Amino acid sequence: MFSIRQLCFTYTDTENNTVMPMSFELQAERGEILSLIGPSGSGKTSLLNLIAGFIQASAGQIFVDGEDIQQLPPAQRPVSMVFQSHNLFPHLDVFTNIALGINPSLKLSVDEHQSIEDALVTLGLEGFKKRKPGQLSGGQQQRVAIARALVREHDILLLDEPFAALGPAMRAELIMALKELVSRRKMIALMVSHQPADALLASKHTAFIDNGQVISIQKTSELLNDRKRQEIMSYLGSE
Template identity: 45%
Template sequence: MTDGVVLDKVELRLGTKDFHFNCTLPAGAVTAVTGPSGSGKSTLLNLVAGFETPDRGHVLVGGEDVTHEHPSGRPVSLIFQDNNLFTHLDLFTNIGLGINPSLRLSADDRRAISKALQRVGLDGFEKRMPGTLSGGERQRAAFARALVRKKPVLLMDEPFAALDPGLRLSMAKLLLELHREVSNTVLIVTHDPDEVGRLADHAIFIDYGQILLQAPTTEFLARRDIPALAEFLSG
């Protein structure tokens, strides 16, 4: 099996902050990306998505070097914490843009959109505007778009942080179901140790722009020898 996402001796300087990432994240698994605020979690995601280009080193997705590839050329889908949907466009259009950015859709595509909405529990929401939805429903719509995009890698930047705890549980369940159906590679940035346990097969811990630990979840959650990690896990 080819490796999912590889950051090969990636170096990047943003303002006064230095980042060094060197890791291989397994394909078809969920990897939690954790660490204190400002440690570089989102930067790592941006490097994979293509919003940042490394000063040195390579970024590989599915065995292919995408270091200098434009974000649109990378086999990834994105889900942010918020603003995943264009608020002035209905759900059908928002999801349709995931299939074709000029919205040239075939009949099959249209059916796929409705099916994706069904799958995430938003049956018949095609004409609804994002403003009329709850936070959880908006994130479900973002999942639906990721579904129709059929990209091997899904990047999520604290997708559930704005939701209340009960909702977080059901969204995590949905994420795992979808992940098992399509067995994609998932990178999820999270602040919540419980979420790591609930969702992830592996986890990495970043501090000051460096990956301090990469381990399978059970081992990750049991480690107490790294002070910053211990603090993260206890808080």
């Protein structure tokens, strides 16, 4: 079980001289992907950054199976994150990029070597381990990033628009693969997306975020047809 209680943060944009107080309240189940949708600048990525520990909350708690991880530094949180781009180090090959997820000193045991090989097979990347990221397609690069998240064996997987740069077919294929992995490994996954179709495909439940708050968590199909809330209607463009 994963929950966030009154997680507060004040976003300051010095260039545009804007300040936005945020306060999040959220729950997610193991084994499923919770999609996060909402307008640009609503706080979706900030929420992921708060969970990962890249930015510090001023108050609140993040519970994973009853344990508060809010005070832990990023490296000690049971979290792996996949970004939209720049997930891989371009000068390192696929194997090394994944291995860094286990140990940055690259001193790996036989079992750890094997777990990387397994992850490569799971993500359909066998035969690519000696390639550099520049020699892979966009979809393959994101698979490598997911493979690294898998070998880390952390409970929480954060996905910040990971498929935004991919075509519809590749996106659907990767979402299905990811959904199966999250379900099999009983992970907690949060995925920021700008595509309602992706949320529908990936998630049983979706959260709508606006103005630094979780406005609603519902079944995805219900949320996407919600006519009662003005924010959701104006975001989705519904009449």
